[in-house]
Amino acid sequence: MTNRIRASATGRRWMAVFRTPVGATGAFLILVFLLLALVAPLVWGEDAARIDVDGGPGRHLLGTDSLGRDILARVLVASRLSIGLTLLSTAIGLTIGILLGAAPSVLGRHAGRAVTASINIAVAFPGLLVVLFFAVVFGVGMRGAVLAIGLAMAPSFARLTQTLAASVEGREYVAAARVAGVGRFRLLFRHILPNIAEPLVINATIAAGGALLTFSGLSFLGIGVQAPSYDWGRLLGEGLNRIYIDPAAALAPGVAVVAAGLGFSMFGEVAAKVLSGEQLRPGEGPLTASSIAAGVAAESTDDDDVLVVEGLQVYAPSGQGEWVMPVRDVSFHLKRGETVGLVGESGCGKSLTAMAIARLTEAPVRVRADRLDFLGESLLVSRRAHRKLLGTSLAMVFQDPMASLNPSKRVGRQLAEVSEVHNDLNRRDAMERAVDRLTAVHMPRARQSARQYPHEFSGGMRQRAMIGMGLMGSPRLVIADEPTTALDVTVQQQILSLFEEVRSTQDSAVLLISHDLAVVEQVCDRILVMYAGRIVEELLSADVGTSARHPYTRALLASAPHLETDRDLPLVVIEGSPPDPGLVSRGCAFAERCEFATDRCRHDLPELVPTASDHRVACWHPQTDPTYLSRRTT
Amino acid sequence: MSKLEFVDLGVTFGHGARCTTAVAGVNLAIPSGKVVGLVGESGSGKSTLAKSAVGLVPLSTGSVLLDGRNALGVVKGPRPIQMVFQDPSSSLDPRMPIGESVAESMTGVRGRAERQARVSDSLALVGINPSRAVELPRTFSGGQKQRIALARALAANPAVIIADEITSALDVSVQGSVLNVLREVQRRLGLTMLFISHDFAVIRYVSDVIAVMYQGQIVEVADTELLLSAPQHPYTQTLLASVPRLGGQHGSSALAADTQFIDAPTTGEAGCAFRTRCPLDAAPQPAGDRRLCLEEDPQLLASSRRHRAACHFVTGVAAS
Numbered sequence: 001m002t003n004r005i006r007a008s009a010t011g012r013r014w015m016a017v018f019r020t021p022v023g024a025t026g027a028f029l030i031l032v033f034l035l036l037a038l039v040a041p042l043v044w045g046e047d048a049a050r051i052d053v054d055g056g057p058g059r060h061l062l063g064t065d066s067l068g069r070d071i072l073a074r075v076l077v078a079s080r081l082s083i084g085l086t087l088l089s090t091a092i093g094l095t096i097g098i099l100l101g102a103a104p105s106v107l108g109r110h111a112g113r114a115v116t117a118s119i120n121i122a123v124a125f126p127g128l129l130v131v132l133f134f135a136v137v138f139g140v141g142m143r144g145a146v147l148a149i150g151l152a153m154a155p156s157f158a159r160l161t162q163t164l165a166a167s168v169e170g171r172e173y174v175a176a177a178r179v180a181g182v183g184r185f186r187l188l189f190r191h192i193l194p195n196i197a198e199p200l201v202i203n204a205t206i207a208a209g210g211a212l213l214t215f216s217g218l219s220f221l222g223i224g225v226q227a228p229s230y231d232w233g234r235l236l237g238e239g240l241n242r243i244y245i246d247p248a249a250a251l252a253p254g255v256a257v258v259a260a261g262l263g264f265s266m267f268g269e270v271a272a273k274v275l276s277g278e279q280l281r282p283g284e285g286p287l288t289a290s291s292i293a294a295g296v297a298a299e300s301t302d303d304d305d306v307l308v309v310e311g312l313q314v315y316a317p318s319g320q321g322e323w324v325m326p327v328r329d330v331s332f333h334l335k336r337g338e339t340v341g342l343v344g345e346s347g348c349g350k351s352l353t354a355m356a357i358a359r360l361t362e363a364p365v366r367v368r369a370d371r372l373d374f375l376g377e378s379l380l381v382s383r384r385a386h387r388k389l390l391g392t393s394l395a396m397v398f399q400d401p402m403a404s405l406n407p408s409k410r411v412g413r414q415l416a417e418v419s420e421v422h423n424d425l426n427r428r429d430a431m432e433r434a435v436d437r438l439t440a441v442h443m444p445r446a447r448q449s450a451r452q453y454p455h456e457f458s459g460g461m462r463q464r465a466m467i468g469m470g471l472m473g474s475p476r477l478v479i480a481d482e483p484t485t486a487l488d489v490t491v492q493q494q495i496l497s498l499f500e501e502v503r504s505t506q507d508s509a510v511l512l513i514s515h516d517l518a519v520v521e522q523v524c525d526r527i528l529v530m531y532a533g534r535i536v537e538e539l540l541s542a543d544v545g546t547s548a549r550h551p552y553t554r555a556l557l558a559s560a561p562h563l564e565t566d567r568d569l570p571l572v573v574i575e576g577s578p579p580d581p582g583l584v585s586r587g588c589a590f591a592e593r594c595e596f597a598t599d600r601c602r603h604d605l606p607e608l609v610p611t612a613s614d615h616r617v618a619c620w621h622p623q624t625d626p627t628y629l630s631r632r633t634t
Numbered sequence: 635m636s637k638l639e640f641v642d643l644g645v646t647f648g649h650g651a652r653c654t655t656a657v658a659g660v661n662l663a664i665p666s667g668k669v670v671g672l673v674g675e676s677g678s679g680k681s682t683l684a685k686s687a688v689g690l691v692p693l694s695t696g697s698v699l700l701d702g703r704n705a706l707g708v709v710k711g712p713r714p715i716q717m718v719f720q721d722p723s724s725s726l727d728p729r730m731p732i733g734e735s736v737a738e739s740m741t742g743v744r745g746r747a748e749r750q751a752r753v754s755d756s757l758a759l760v761g762i763n764p765s766r767a768v769e770l771p772r773t774f775s776g777g778q779k780q781r782i783a784l785a786r787a788l789a790a791n792p793a794v795i796i797a798d799e800i801t802s803a804l805d806v807s808v809q810g811s812v813l814n815v816l817r818e819v820q821r822r823l824g825l826t827m828l829f830i831s832h833d834f835a836v837i838r839y840v841s842d843v844i845a846v847m848y849q850g851q852i853v854e855v856a857d858t859e860l861l862l863s864a865p866q867h868p869y870t871q872t873l874l875a876s877v878p879r880l881g882g883q884h885g886s887s888a889l890a891a892d893t894q895f896i897d898a899p900t901t902g903e904a905g906c907a908f909r910t911r912c913p914l915d916a917a918p919q920p921a922g923d924r925r926l927c928l929e930e931d932p933q934l935l936a937s938s939r940r941h942r943a944a945c946h947f948v949t950g951v952a953a954s
Contacts, residue, residue: 571810
């Protein structure tokens with residue numbers, strides 16, 4: 001059973017390699033040549049050896065060599081030696097490489113360093129030089145050539161193994177195994193090698209293509225396979241003498257070398273791409289208004305509305321190549337000077353919703369909406385038309401400010417660029433504004449800070465710089481996606497205060513995405529609760545503690561421990577996990593985790609309907625018992 | 635009986651001018667069968683301290699003692715101190731069935747049957763169906779993976795468990811499933827535990843004693859309720875005041891204008907490490923001369939103050 005599970009998962013990924021045209025061609029070529037290597041000498045062995053002195057035209061497809069032997073048969077038969085010796089030398093290179101490369105993981109520190117150093121030196125020698133050197137040392141002939149090529153490949157494999165092993169060794173599961181008392185050799189064979197096997201195999205495939213060429217080259221030069229044995233290289237050498245009389249004699253083995261070499265390389269390259277998770281997918285379509293207009297009469301637009309979202313849907317390809325909908329039909333609006341929180345478990349579509357609004361989704365993700373208005377303008381037309389509007393009026397703050405700031409540029413320059421591009425300020429004025437904005441976000445010693453690089457900042461200062469960048473324009477909407485999750489509580493308070501300050505001084509709307517209900521409740525006026533790509537409840541934060549109606553909202557609130565949690569009772573848990581976007585059921589997505597669920601919940605989708613002013617719930621059985629926060633059940 | 639002690643423990647990384655001190659002169663004892671919670675901001679040295687106890691980082695000074703003996707001397711076999719890591723999706727080998735991962739830390743197992751029985755026991759203990767032992771980590775949810783990681787640590791029959799931010803990678807909705815199991819197992823087996831978290835609510839729920847860490851040093855230690863009701867060190871007070879509370883105030887009024895806070899750390903200088911961030915600066919002078927903060931290391935007399943607080947201005951004497 002274990003093996004079956006392992007095989008199925010790995011198998012699916014390898015199947016993806018065969019589904020690409022290049023990968024399939026490569027695999028087909030390899031297969032053909034492997035088959036030839038096995039059967040050709042049995043089938044055409046006699047033809048290849050028979051001397052046909054009066055070889056008439058038509059009896060030999062590609063003619064005969066100088067002794068009158070059939071060239072096609074000889075090329076086919078030669079595939080066994082060519083392919084066989086290539087695989088043998090690759091195997092030798094791979095084995096020695098893995099042994100050397102894995103040695104530092106097992107040996108002590110000093111011995112390990114010595115091995116590493118010698119690998120580094122060996123890698124520095126040009127491969128062909130090493131081959132020729134070893135070919136001479138081991139003596140002219142088949143055995144010498146195999147060993148020479150194998151040894152010449154070893155250093156690069158060793159280097160690869162060592163690099164891969166070092167990266168795996170840094171992972172926590174290796175640390176965990178160490179703590180568990182797993183020995184060095186066991187660690188190598190059970191944890192490190194299995195996790196680096198895939199890239200090694202792929203590189204070996206690519207290297208085999210190279211080895212084939214090198215081997216043919218050696219034979220061509222006369223220091224590889226010796227008569228009476230022959231491989232493609234030697235056939236090429238023999239044929240070349242007569243290339244003007246009989247081009248097929250040289251071309252046929254040449255074509256064989258190229259085709260086999262290409263087969264190995266193509267397959268290896270595609271496998272490397274697909275297995276490393278690089279997607280080979282078609283590009284993105286434009287943002288479109290939903291074709292199903294669903295008869296949603298656009299609510300009369302309020303002048304105070306900064307953002308109006310109706311029927312927002314986001315489509316993304318799943319790992320298995322199907323399209324799934326991680327955001328399904330989200331509608332809400334934001335008014336001037338309002339702070340709204342968006343909460344839910346990870347994977348429920350919070351961030352994607354934000355990215356879709358800010359028009360930051362990348363191909364292949366696709367966005368549809370019935371309505372997506374920002375400051376009264378529809379964003380449902382081409383992206384270019386709104387670049388300036390979004391650039392100056394929308395500020396985006398992400399969880400990890402280190403990842404969203406350019407590490408190679410001074411912070412002040414990065415801020416100034418915004419104004420240079422969008423407000424046509426010159427360099428000096430833009431820089432002045434950057435310093436001014438950094439002061440506005442209470443950056444200590446703003447002028448000096450502007451000259452520093454992001455890595456010289458603490459996490460809190462980086463987040464301030466990001467907010468400062470958003471303030472370079474005059475943001476009407478600030479979207480903050482988990483802005484304080486990576487920060488410490490003391491710094492979190494400062495950043496949240498800063499958002500509050502931006503809201504009150506600029507009269508902007510703030511959309512705060514967070515998994516932390518306590519944070520959202522503290523800062524926001526209104527809260528949107530999201531589950532499995534839908535908004536399931538919308539309520540005022542003042543009501544959160546007493547009149548949340550949706551069982552999901554209530555469970556989420558009850559599960560968060562706080563400083564008054566009863567320590568003698570177990571914590572509340574929402575059993576199970578949010579459904580995969582591809583497997584969302586027809587009815588209420590929360591039904592399978594909900595203690596109040598009935599058959600109706602499993603079959604009919606509850607719409608988000610108002611239960612009071614400022615309160616909307618999507619539930620067939622909204623709860624009213626006000627004591628859910630203190631309720632403790634398991 | 636298994637008491638874990640950090641004695642004058644120091645860890646530095648790098649050499650010469652680039653040398654940074656992650657942990658400096660930490661003295662902390664975890665009594666047998668008790669849970670000590672370690673709280674502090676990121677970069678304060680919590681994880682380094684945890685790793686030093688299981689030999690994942692080398693000590694530069696001091697020692698780790700288990701029942702008075704060097705805990706790092708044992709090399710062969712499973713270590714008596716086991717650790718549960720932060721992110722369960724990276725702490726379980728993605729290519730190894732979870733049962734095998736759990737079995738790796740067991741010792742003295744004779745035969746397949748016993749091995750399987752013990753794996754089943756360990757998994758059942760953390761609420762994972764033993765029949766799923768043959769599955770790979772990817773088929774489990776985050777909370778389940780973290781419980782499997784806990785089962786692996788428990789399978790080694792450890793005397794001490796170190797839990798390093800074990801719920802910070804999880805959703806709050808499932809965090810409870812890990813903490814409930816952890817607490818139940820700790821009580822049933824009488825485990826000694828060091829529980830690390832940046833979340834005060836979580837620390838409070840699990841720990842008997844709380845230690846607060848700042849820039850590599852322990853600045854306050856006390857029983858959980860005592861520390862929460864009467865925090866002594868200004869850093870502890872700041873931390874507690876910053877914890878967002880559900881059902882408290884909401885909207886804009888809840889946020890004090892505390893934005894001028896300078897988060898520049900001080901290291902390698904004499905005096906108190908917290909002085910640049912200390913709110914006492916703004917408050918009316920509590921007692922004595924604030925120049926003390928610049929010149930004298932408050933750690934020196936910490937053990938004589940209440941809660942072993944590393945602050946010159948903590949009044950009162952250490953309770954016995």
